[in-house]
Every structure is written in structure tokens, then in C-alpha cells.
Amino acid sequence: MNTIGKSAGTLTISSPARLLPVALMFQVDFFDSSFSLECAGILGCQSPARGANNLNLTVTNLPIVGMGGQVSDMLAVHFGSNMAASVTLLSFTDNVAVLTVVPPECQICTFIQGSATIRLTVAFRSDPSISVSVDHTYWRAPRVLSAALGSLATTIMVEMDQSIHRIGGVREGINECSHIFGAQTRILFGLKSTCSWTTDSTSLHINLGADTSIMPGHSLVFKAGVMATANVLAANEQMSQQLDAPDFPIQPPVVVEGASTLDMC
Numbered sequence: 001m002n003t004i005g006k007s008a009g010t011l012t013i014s015s016p017a018r019l020l021p022v023a024l025m026f027q028v029d030f031f032d033s034s035f036s037l038e039c040a041g042i043l044g045c046q047s048p049a050r051g052a053n054n055l056n057l058t059v060t061n062l063p064i065v066g067m068g069g070q071v072s073d074m075l076a077v078h079f080g081s082n083m084a085a086s087v088t089l090l091s092f093t094d095n096v097a098v099l100t101v102v103p104p105e106c107q108i109c110t111f112i113q114g115s116a117t118i119r120l121t122v123a124f125r126s127d128p129s130i131s132v133s134v135d136h137t138y139w140r141a142p143r144v145l146s147a148a149l150g151s152l153a154t155t156i157m158v159e160m161d162q163s164i165h166r167i168g169g170v171r172e173g174i175n176e177c178s179h180i181f182g183a184q185t186r187i188l189f190g191l192k193s194t195c196s197w198t199t200d201s202t203s204l205h206i207n208l209g210a211d212t213s214i215m216p217g218h219s220l221v222f223k224a225g226v227m228a229t230a231n232v233l234a235a236n237e238q239m240s241q242q243l244d245a246p247d248f249p250i251q252p253p254v255v256v257e258g259a260s261t262l263d264m265c
Contacts, residue, residue, distance in 0.1 A: 035132040037122055038100070045120060045136040048234035049106040056090065057099040059122055060131065062161045076125050077101050078137060080109075080118035106138040114140050114162030114229055141234040142227045147220050147242040156243065158205040158220070163201045164227045167235060168195060177206070182221040188214040201230075216245035 014021040034260040039045035047053045057077075070250070071089040078084070085102040092098075099122070109116035117136045123131030145159040171179055173194035177186055180195060190209025197204055208214065224238040 002159065013055070017205070029053050033061045035122075035130075035135050035239060037120075037132040039120075039134070040256060043231060043233070045069075045134055046231065047103045047138060048229075049109065049111070049116070049140040049243070050234070051105075051139045053103065053233070055103055057101060057102050057120075057122065059097045059099060060123075061095055062092075062097040062189050071099065074125060075099070075130070076121075076123050078119075078121045078123070079103050079106070082106075103136070103138075105141075108139055110263075111138075111140050111161075114142065116140070139229045139231065139233045141236045142229065143236075144220075144222070144239060144241040146244060147241045149214075149216060150252050151246045151248050152244065154208055154212075158204040158206065158241070160202050160204070160227075161229050165201070165232050166197070167226055167228050167232075180204070180222060182223060185219075185221045188212065188218055190214075214243065216243055218233075218243050 008025070010026040011012040011026060012021050015022070036044045036059070038058050040058050045055070058157055072087040076083065077087050082104040085104050087102045089222070090098040090100045099219055106116060106118070109118065117135050118138070119133045120136035123129075140161075141162045142164045145161050147156060147158045149156055159209060168179065170176060173196070174192060176197075177189065177195040181189075191204065191213035193209040193212070194207045195204060211218055219240040219242055221240045222236065222238065225235050228235040
């Protein structure tokens with residue numbers, strides 16, 4: 001029988017020891033066990049690595065009608081090895097359940113270019129083998145990988161761990177510097193210093209002013225909330241990065257001029 005739903009029947013047992021057969025009425029519930037899971041919304045299965053962010057999950061053919069109790073008592077939702085902070089049944093219509101879950105913080109994820117992908121799994125607590133899973137991606141707020149002086153000590157190149165989104169939009173030249181860096185850092189840059197991003201927004205190029213006083217070992221202080229992931233899920237906190245010396249500094253030429261002979265007196 002391939003019909004989904006309820007089916008009633010009668011089981012008849014006959015025995016030579018009895019004159020009349022024994023009839024037992026029964027009912028069987030048939031359901032489609034081919035579950036499917038997807039994340040609702042424009043961003044799909046993505047969330048920030050830190051901070052609560054509600055995620056709506058759509059699960060089809062989930063046999064929870066009539067089971068009673070809280071959905072969190074019936075279902076376990078895991079992000080990798082970590083359990084969701086909360087699970088709520090938002091709606092159940094035409095055998096499609098919409099769950100609202102709060103992902104846990106991704107504290108032990110390995111991030112590559114700002115993201116880490118794990119398996120998001122929905123399973124029955126009573127029988128974990130009844131489960132369905134999809135990929136879920138955590139996004140970490142942008143971080144600075146390195147900051148180094150150029151070979152002539154007139155520029156600085158800042159490398160980020162991912163392609164960033166500039167909150168508020170990219171400014172031109174000196175205005176971009178003032179929106180990204182703290183006041184003390186801008187003083188070290190010197191007057192008329194300018195900042196510009198590479199095309200892929202992974203590196204920041206700083207042209208220092210003629211009166212710059214910055215040196216290797218100084219710290220660049222970045223303002224909070226000025227950079228976010230490309231999908232704007234997570235923004236940076238205030239952070240600082242120590243400035244490195246040039247990888248290949250150019251040695252200035254030194255010429256000593258004078259008489260070829262010296263008087264001993």
C-alpha cells in the first residue's frame with residue numbers, strides 16, 4: 001500500500017480448537033519518511049559566528065502532529081556537535097513544519113576566509129536515526145591578518161581575512177581613513193594621508209602624509225562597526241594591529257666625500 005494517511009483493517013485468527021474465529025480491529029498510520037530540510041529567507045543557512053540570530057527551518061514530512069508536548073522535547077537540532085540554543089515550532093501546514101531555532105556560537109570552528117561550514121541536523125530524540133541535515137555556514141566578523149610598511153616607508157598595506165563590506169559605503173581618500181581609523185592612528189599617518197581598498201575589498205592601501213611619524217611596532221586602531229562580512233551578517237569590533245617593518249626595505253645610498261689624504265696633525 002502506497003497511500004499516505006490512516007488505514008483500518010481487521011485481523012482474523014482461526015483455530016481448530018475454537019468454533020468461531022477471533023477478529024481484531026486495527027489502524028495503521030502511513031507517512032512519507034523522505035524528510036527534506038532547507039533554510040528559509042534570503043540568506044539561507046548562514047548565521048554570524050557570535051550573537052543570537054534566529055534561523056527559520058522548513059522541514060517536510062515531519063510526523064509530529066498528534067505527538068503532543070513541546071517540539072524541543074521531540075526534536076534535537078544540532079549545528080555540528082553543538083545543540084541549538086532554542087527550538088520553536090512556528091507553524092505546521094500540509095505536512096510542512098517551520099521551526100525557529102537559535103544557532104549556538106561557533107567557538108571551535110575552523111574559519112577559512114571568514115567562514116566555516118558545518119552540518120545542521122534535525123533528528124528525533126527518541127530515534128536519532130530519523131534525521132535530515134544540510135550544510136550551514138557561520139561567518140566571523142572581519143579580522144586583520146597583517147599590516148606592513150612598504151619598502152619606501154611611504155605606504156602601508158593592510159591585509160584582511162576576507163572580502164569586506166564597508167558599512168556606510170566607501171569614502172574617498174582622506175575621508176576613508178577618518179571613517180576607519182581612530183584619531184591617534186590618523187595623527188601617526190600624517191596630514192593628507194589617503195586610504196583605498198583593492199577591487200576585491202580584501203586589502204587596504206594607505207598612502208602616508210609627508211609628515212608621517214609612524215614606525216614599525218606602532219599599533220593601528222580600527223573603529224568598531226565600520227567593516228562587515230560581504231553578506232553583512234557580522235560587523236567588526238574595535239581592533240588593533242601592530243605595524244610590521246617592510247619585507248624588503250630599500251637601503252638608502254650613503255656617499256662620504258672629502259680629501260683623499262689627511263694631515264696627521
